[in-house]
Amino acid sequence: MEGLKVSDANLVVYIHPSKAGKVSQSILRELSTLLFKYNEIFDGVVLAYDVTIQNKNAKVLPGIYPCFGVKLKAKMLLFSPKPDMLLEGKVVKLGKESLHVIVLGFSSASIAEEDIREEFRYRIKHGEEVFASTSHKRHVIKVGSMIQFLVKSFDEEILHISGSLIPVNTGSTKWLHKNMEEGSMVDRLETRKKKRKDDRSEMHEHSTELLDDVGFSLKNEGRPKKSKRQRHAEQS
């Protein structure tokens, strides 16, 4: 999935003298106020951070409350979707006129009817509302499916994405991964499918992990992204 990036940041956190006994706790607290908000300086929504204190010495700010500034180096995991990026999310509401998706568990996205390509038609199958593809029988989007969509715009305040299912490489991720390469042999497809499923599930764990564990270490982050890039390279 695009839109996630890791940035290195040099930060200074100013701590009130009353917290001098529990510095790391107050640093984490201070940084946690950044979470799930769009930050202009970082150009993204802060999802997680990994902090190392650079120096045990801190400069004291003169003033009524002599707060002291602790210098930190942090790795920030940022979410910054830009137009024309491809994102994945889970469908939570499906209606004739629109599709509602949740990305990474916190960002809401909506796709309007006119942004869903003609291929998809709204149907009611087995009592369930779905968007079914007219050209590929198995390609179905319903509540609970993971879909890949294109970003049209991103509202930074409420973290709402406006999306589109016009491009051909958008739709249900299950179907897309299965049918990535046309005309390949069945075994290769199946092993690929398995690998992608593993990667995807890893990424899902990865995303949920992000939301739970704040002081999370970013060792695993690089791998899934690379493989996706590889996949795109292969595609084109």
Added chain:
Amino acid sequence: MGVELATDRPGFYEMVDVDVSDSELVYHVRDALKSVSQGDSDHYNQLIAVMHYTGRLAPDEVAMLVTSLKALSGSISYIDIIHHESLLSSIFGMSMWNYGPDVMDALVELIISLAASNGKFVDSCLDMLVRNFTPPKSYLDLLGHPRGLARKHEVLDRVHSALSHIADLVPLAPMRLTPIILQRMPHMFDKETLIVIYVESMLRLESSALGEFVGSTMLMALVDRLIDLDVEISWDDIVLEDSGKGIFDMELEDVDDIIGYAEKDGFEHPRGTLGRQSLGTNAVADKLDSLMVLACEHLKSCADGERLTKVFETLLQSFWVTILNAYKSKFSQFVMFYACSLDPEHCGERFAVFLADIFVCRTHPALTRMSAVAYLASYLSRGKFLPPSLIASTLKRLVDWCLEYCQVQNGEEKTLYPETHRVFYSGCQAIMYVLCFRMRSMMDSHRLKSQLLHMPLEPIFRHQLDPLKVCLPSIVEEFLRQAKAAHLFTVSETFLFNNLLESDLSKAFGGMERLDMFFPFDPCLLKKCDRFIRPSFVYWSMVKTTYDEGEDCSSEEDINEYFDGNGKSYMDGGITRSLDEHDLDLDEFECQLNKMSITPRNSLKNGLINKLENYMRMPARIRPSTSPESL
């Protein structure tokens, strides 16, 4: 036919024909919306007019409204925040209370879709739903009637489910919801029904799935509101006149003052609310009363749902921030009392430990510490549900702290400076107050009695700092009396207080805030919430003191086996405790006669002692000095 309708009949009123399909209506609405930016607002204005249907609607008007709303739900992506501002403000201005269920459903559907479609609408949608927590002003009186109640359930059920749906679709919505709710909270001078119905919704949110995100803020806002109302009730309204009777108004026993309460369980009831006082603040007291009832009911449902421990933590935080330092909060603290009574094991203990921690911690300001120990003393005395072991262990903590304090002081001072040692004096007073209530029950238990006798009370009370002189005379008197009867210890001086409630010294240590006379859990005077508190509350009349005759103390048979630490028998030790052997007053004489019992059988009770008892009561009702500022 459908297509023809769409083009031939531009007006909305004609669209009521059933033959028009939903999708055609949707296209029509979309056209109307699109044409606004092109300058053609006719259909658009007609649409707005539909939104403004008011009063009793005819069935076809209802149908029109429902279909228009549904059509709008289908055209969400065509709604532009700037071009369609008037339509949006009409929609957001609609009050669900004015309509029937069909319209409500359609409206709610529209609101949810709007919120999910575009981030810009989220705040307005949430705001609209929060505004629907309360009915329009004209509707308030109808709430008492069954039809009004039915409508209330219809509206609130939908509002809350809408909020929950929006939270599902827009995960960050609860974050935006909190400030909106706080902003729209009715002012404390608004009508009582308005405040109550709003707070009901707040508490409903707290119990819902959204409670995880907004719950703690809701509770804290409620406690803030309770305090706001509390401080509006002035002391003058609470105290009855008749100062000649003496400041120790007994809580209950003034028969002539009871306002029509039947006796239950042999206990007389406290006076009603401020019914006899000025009516101005009565409204405030009623509001406070209603909110307290809501809070207590909510806590009960939390306890039933096994969520109380978590909720209690929030409540405790709120108590610390808001109530503890509020100048003499009158009744709001009973919310804590009730919460503790629901779960004595965890919450009850937690509260006591919390208060004791504040008292012993030196980094808190003195006033906070004094206030905390006043709360603690009153709580330990009044909580019927508190296990005696907790009371004993907390007392021990206080005693140990006071002893340590004494030992740190050097003995050079000749004059007393109550203000300097005010924290210490408040601690001593707390110990005495708790023992006035609990001494007898502690002495009756073998294990607790030994704990109590081992507590180093004498070194504290006989110390240079002389807490017996400084603390509130009425408490000291009662304490000494009971201590003597229990042979805890005696002092050589007889303190003649002459029914003094306060002395100069006690005023000095109490300071401007008069924390020497602060007993926060004195009987709650609010009528409605009293029923929550009463079953767990210890009234002074219920307390058996150590000088009460009649009851055989259970440890009578143990008396022979009991030896104090020095190997002497208890009774010997008891008598040698009194400093002055010549000081044999009636009590001690009786005691020596009845060596086998701890409590002296006082056969002269009906005479002199009885009269004295009438004066030397516990300072259960507080009357503050008329002008604390004059200190």
